[in-house]
Amino acid sequence: MKLVVCINHVPDTETKVKIGPDGKSIDRTGVNFILNPYDEFAIEECLRLREKNGGEVVAVSLGGDSHKETLRKALAMGVDKAVLLKDEAPRDSFSVAQALADFIRGVSPDLIFLGKQSVDSDDAAVGMMVAEMLGLPSVSVAVKMEVDGKTITAEREIEGGHEKVECSIPAVITAQKGLNEPRYPSLKGIMAAKSKPIEEVQPTPAQPKVDVVAMKKPPAKSAGKIVGADVSAVPELVRLLREEAKVI
Amino acid sequence: MEQKSTHVKGGEFLLRTFTTDEIFIPEDFSEQQIMIAQTTEEFIAKEVLPRIHDIEEMKEGVAVELLRKAGELGLLSIDIPEAYGGLGLDKTSTMLASEKIGPSGSWAVSHGAHTGIGTLPIVYFGTEEQKKKYLPKFAAGEWISSYSLSEAGSGSDALSARTTAVLSKDRTKYILNGTKMWLSNAGFADVYITFAKIDGEKFTAFIIEKDFPGVSTGAEEKKLGIKGSSTRTLILENAEVPVENVLGEIGRGHIVAFNILNIGRFKLAASVIGAAKTVIGEAVKYAKTREQFNSPIANFGLIKHKLAEMVIRTYAGESMVYRTAGAIDAILKDIDSANPEASKQILKGIEEYAVECAMLKVYCSEILDYVVDEAVQIFGGYGYSEEYPVARAYRDSRINRIFEGTNEINRLLTSGMLLKRSVKGEIPLLPHAKKLFDDILGGSRPMTDQPSGELLAAEQQLIGNAKNTVVLLLGAAGQKYLDKIADEQEVLGAISDMMMETYAMESALARGLKTVQMHGAEKSAGVVSAIQVLVDDGMSRIDTSARLVLARIAEGDMLRTYMTVLKRMTRRMPVNSVAMRREIADRLAEAERYTV
Ligand SMILES: Cc1cc2nc3c(=O)[nH]c(=O)nc-3n(C[C@H](O)[C@H](O)[C@H](O)COP(=O)(O)OP(=O)(O)OC[C@H]3O[C@@H](n4cnc5c(N)ncnc54)[C@H](O)[C@@H]3O)c2cc1C
Ligand SMILES: Cc1cc2nc3c(=O)[nH]c(=O)nc-3n(C[C@H](O)[C@H](O)[C@H](O)COP(=O)(O)OP(=O)(O)OC[C@H]3O[C@@H](n4cnc5c(N)ncnc54)[C@H](O)[C@@H]3O)c2cc1C
Numbered sequence: 001m002k003l004v005v006c007i008n009h010v011p012d013t014e015t016k017v018k019i020g021p022d023g024k025s026i027d028r029t030g031v032n033f034i035l036n037p038y039d040e041f042a043i044e045e046c047l048r049l050r051e052k053n054g055g056e057v058v059a060v061s062l063g064g065d066s067h068k069e070t071l072r073k074a075l076a077m078g079v080d081k082a083v084l085l086k087d088e089a090p091r092d093s094f095s096v097a098q099a100l101a102d103f104i105r106g107v108s109p110d111l112i113f114l115g116k117q118s119v120d121s122d123d124a125a126v127g128m129m130v131a132e133m134l135g136l137p138s139v140s141v142a143v144k145m146e147v148d149g150k151t152i153t154a155e156r157e158i159e160g161g162h163e164k165v166e167c168s169i170p171a172v173i174t175a176q177k178g179l180n181e182p183r184y185p186s187l188k189g190i191m192a193a194k195s196k197p198i199e200e201v202q203p204t205p206a207q208p209k210v211d212v213v214a215m216k217k218p219p220a221k222s223a224g225k226i227v228g229a230d231v232s233a234v235p236e237l238v239r240l241l242r243e244e245a246k247v248i
Numbered sequence: 249m250e251q252k253s254t255h256v257k258g259g260e261f262l263l264r265t266f267t268t269d270e271i272f273i274p275e276d277f278s279e280q281q282i283m284i285a286q287t288t289e290e291f292i293a294k295e296v297l298p299r300i301h302d303i304e305e306m307k308e309g310v311a312v313e314l315l316r317k318a319g320e321l322g323l324l325s326i327d328i329p330e331a332y333g334g335l336g337l338d339k340t341s342t343m344l345a346s347e348k349i350g351p352s353g354s355w356a357v358s359h360g361a362h363t364g365i366g367t368l369p370i371v372y373f374g375t376e377e378q379k380k381k382y383l384p385k386f387a388a389g390e391w392i393s394s395y396s397l398s399e400a401g402s403g404s405d406a407l408s409a410r411t412t413a414v415l416s417k418d419r420t421k422y423i424l425n426g427t428k429m430w431l432s433n434a435g436f437a438d439v440y441i442t443f444a445k446i447d448g449e450k451f452t453a454f455i456i457e458k459d460f461p462g463v464s465t466g467a468e469e470k471k472l473g474i475k476g477s478s479t480r481t482l483i484l485e486n487a488e489v490p491v492e493n494v495l496g497e498i499g500r501g502h503i504v505a506f507n508i509l510n511i512g513r514f515k516l517a518a519s520v521i522g523a524a525k526t527v528i529g530e531a532v533k534y535a536k537t538r539e540q541f542n543s544p545i546a547n548f549g550l551i552k553h554k555l556a557e558m559v560i561r562t563y564a565g566e567s568m569v570y571r572t573a574g575a576i577d578a579i580l581k582d583i584d585s586a587n588p589e590a591s592k593q594i595l596k597g598i599e600e601y602a603v604e605c606a607m608l609k610v611y612c613s614e615i616l617d618y619v620v621d622e623a624v625q626i627f628g629g630y631g632y633s634e635e636y637p638v639a640r641a642y643r644d645s646r647i648n649r650i651f652e653g654t655n656e657i658n659r660l661l662t663s664g665m666l667l668k669r670s671v672k673g674e675i676p677l678l679p680h681a682k683k684l685f686d687d688i689l690g691g692s693r694p695m696t697d698q699p700s701g702e703l704l705a706a707e708q709q710l711i712g713n714a715k716n717t718v719v720l721l722l723g724a725a726g727q728k729y730l731d732k733i734a735d736e737q738e739v740l741g742a743i744s745d746m747m748m749e750t751y752a753m754e755s756a757l758a759r760g761l762k763t764v765q766m767h768g769a770e771k772s773a774g775v776v777s778a779i780q781v782l783v784d785d786g787m788s789r790i791d792t793s794a795r796l797v798l799a800r801i802a803e804g805d806m807l808r809t810y811m812t813v814l815k816r817m818t819r820r821m822p823v824n825s826v827a828m829r830r831e832i833a834d835r836l837a838e839a840e841r842y843t844v
Binding site: 076 | 287323839
């Protein structure tokens with residue numbers, strides 16, 4: 001079974017992000033970058049499928065040299081091959097998907113995995129776009145999946161419940177938390193990763209359809225107000241909610 | 249960055265100036281070392297810390313289950329050679345793993361006792377058969393080990409142990425009798441590395457298995473801290489230990505004991521630095537959210553002072569730990585692990601830095617004590633409540649000044665071992681001291697190397713002065729007391745304090761200068777401030793210790809002459825430490841985790 005997993009290198013969710021001097025990108029100094037958390041579920045699912053069915057897992061990431069760190073982590077977790085689509089140009093989801101789809105076409109895998117979204121720009125679009133560009137069926141936000149011959153049965157998360165779906169291979173899956181419990185890179189894996197090469201490939205040049213023009217932090221929360229401590233405060237509270245906050 | 253292949257000698261830091269490329273710093277970690285640190289950190293955060301309550305309550309099986317999981321990840325095999333199921337990694341990786349495991353308190357002690365004092369005696373002193381039999385099981389966590397040196401009547405004075413061993417008539421086994429005390433991991437260990445005296449004389453190490461006849465453990469000790477680590481006595485009543493389970497040479501148990509302690513001290517230092525970093529993160533987060541007088545307490549100067557001081561000391565400790573790790577790795581790198589003499593060479597390499605290992609143990613355990621104490625203070629009444637994590641950190645910290653050689657014993661060793669090395673001519677400290685002394689009597693100013701660059705030039709000069717002061721005092725004390733120096737514990741202790749302070753200042757300075765070279769002065773502003781405050785305060789502490797020593801070893805005109813020199817050596821303008829600490833605290837508050 002040939003598996004491709006697309007992974008991203010994103011700011012650690014714990015770091016305090018600052019907007020850079022250009023006003024439309026983040027200031028990268030002092031920001032810790034990590035493997036996108038949802039991609040960990042995608043990698044884990046690939047590794048499990050390979051352990052069960054044999055085959056090969058290729059991890060691919062689009063970005064600058066810093067993405068090698070994340071590819072190295074995927075290698076340490078156990079993927080067989082790592083490919084960097086080396087390009088630093090700013091991209092929207094469409095042009096990311098285009099580069100990934102063009103690469104994947106050349107590999108013709110049985111299954112393609114991505115995280116359901118990157119925690120940087122949170123578009124949650126790349127996976128579906130890749131499927132569309134490749135003309136493949138897709139299952140997004142998957143929390144459970146099984147492969148039986150040429151058929152996939154999967155469960156996706158929907159508002160308030162799960163939906164069970166079926167489709168044929170090849171297909172694109174985007175992973176949601178809960179799909180599995182990702183492994184830690186073992187120390188042996190880390191040592192082995194050192195000797196595995198990271199292949200560099202020139203991706204399709206960026207042709208973004210959407211440009212970021214500005215980036216803003218949400219407005220700071222204003223201080224709370226205590227109207228009173230017992231029932232006598234209710235009329236005033238209702239008035240404020242209606243007239244000032246305009247929520248009722 | 250590659251290290252120079254000419255090795256720095258243990259204690260040599262006092263004798264010359266170092267270029268920054270001679271000193272390994274955390275910013276030099278390889279990608280692989282960083283990944284090992286990350287995987288360990290993740291394991292602790294996701295597997296161990298969520299179960300800390302179960303661990304603290306010693307819920308049956310939890311500690312062992314987590315040790316096995318750690319084994320699957322490779323966290324029990326870093327120091328075990330590949331030939332015996334281990335990974336045979338460098339010491340920097342060992343230290344990084346210890347650092348990341350440190351915040352787990354009790355569990356860190358269980359892990360450390362198993363992988364350090366429990367495993368390493370066999371790694372370094374075991375026969376081929378012993379290594380084959382035990383190490384793969386230790387690496388996987390299938391068997392848990394422990395170390396049993398102390399007894400009720402012999403703690404610091406470990407060699408006065410009373411447990412005896414007698415060869416059986418058929419010469420196939422030793423019969424051991426006695427009670428060992430304070431075994432970490434005893435409650436679930438399968439193996440106890442135990443010391444006893446053959447025929448009441450020859451101090452010898454043995455590998456004892458749980459199921460050998462006559463072996464049992466006592467009740468759990470009720471402890472002040474690390475409550476989740478098992479600590480029991482080991483009771484040997486005509487215990488039968490096969491002769492092939494003698495570890496190392498008969499009558500040479502002290503060699504096993506002392507060498508293993510060197511590594512234990514070094515690992516302990518890394519572990520407490522990890523704990524300190526975590527506590528700093530908790531303290532600053534709390535200080536930002538806790539409001540009193542209509543302001544987060546993080547805005548108050550006295551709280552900033554505490555937070556900044558925690559950071560400064562931890563930065564110094566961290567710099568010392570990895571400088572030493574780098575120095576040891578530089579020696580070990582040249583050893584061929586296939587060589588049958590490899591174990592001996594490795595031990596010799598580590599022993600070279602026995603002085604540094606003792607310094608690290610004392611200095612870093614006292615950093616953590618400072619950090620947890622002030623963290624409780626920042627939490628106010630809530631720091632005193634078990635609802636918050638700092639109470640546990642406070643209790644867990646205290647043991648580090650007691651085990652792996654008490655801090656008193658390690659203070660005696662620090663300057664004591666250095667003097668011994670000097671007398672043996674292993675490092676040219678005494679000629680250096682004599683030259684300084686002659687210079688003083690000749691009325692000339694003792695030379696220190698001129699600072700090389702602009703940045704932190706005054707600090708470099710002061711550290712050079714600190715080195716000369718230590719060397720001068722060590723030489724003078726050695727000459728005055730000769731072989732009676734052991735009776736002058738206060739003098740030895742004060743000189744050790746000066747040595748540590750000097751090593752800390754220089755390690756931090758070298759790291760600071762190197763990071764400035766790497767990232768530019770602008771991005772390293774906090775580092776530069778931290779070093780300036782550390783050196784200013786450090787020189788005051790050195791001055792206090794030096795006065796104690798000088799007033800003990802000299803009087804009259806001689807004392808006056810020495811004091812003139814000391815004054816010159818420590819003369820400096822104070823730095824604006826208030827402004828610098830505020831700046832460090834503000835940066836910390838922004839990051840909400842340990843950062844300089
Ligand atoms: C929780 C815990 C876990 C432990 N785990 C282990 C373990 O796994 N294996 C093991 O073998 N041991 C273990 N120990 C024992 C530990 O190593 C000893 O407690 C330690 O070595 C000190 O010995 P002691 O308690 O007998 O104190 P003592 O030696 O009686 O010391 C009491 C005080 O006197 C001071 N002192 C002693 N001698 C001198 C001197 N010559 N000059 C100046 N001051 C001196 C000491 O510094 C100390 O302040 C553990 C202890 C504890 C509390
Ligand atoms: C065991 C125990 C028993 C107690 N018993 C009683 C009792 O019987 N009755 C009772 O009324 N209370 C009692 N207390 C409460 C105790 O008096 C408070 O905990 C104490 O006053 C500190 O207040 P706090 O805990 O809210 O800390 P905080 O006031 O939040 O202080 C947190 C930290 O901020 C510092 N800080 C606060 N303000 C400033 C400032 N302006 N400038 C600089 N630093 C500042 C503090 O010094 C401290 O280091 C008890 C507490 C404990 C733990």
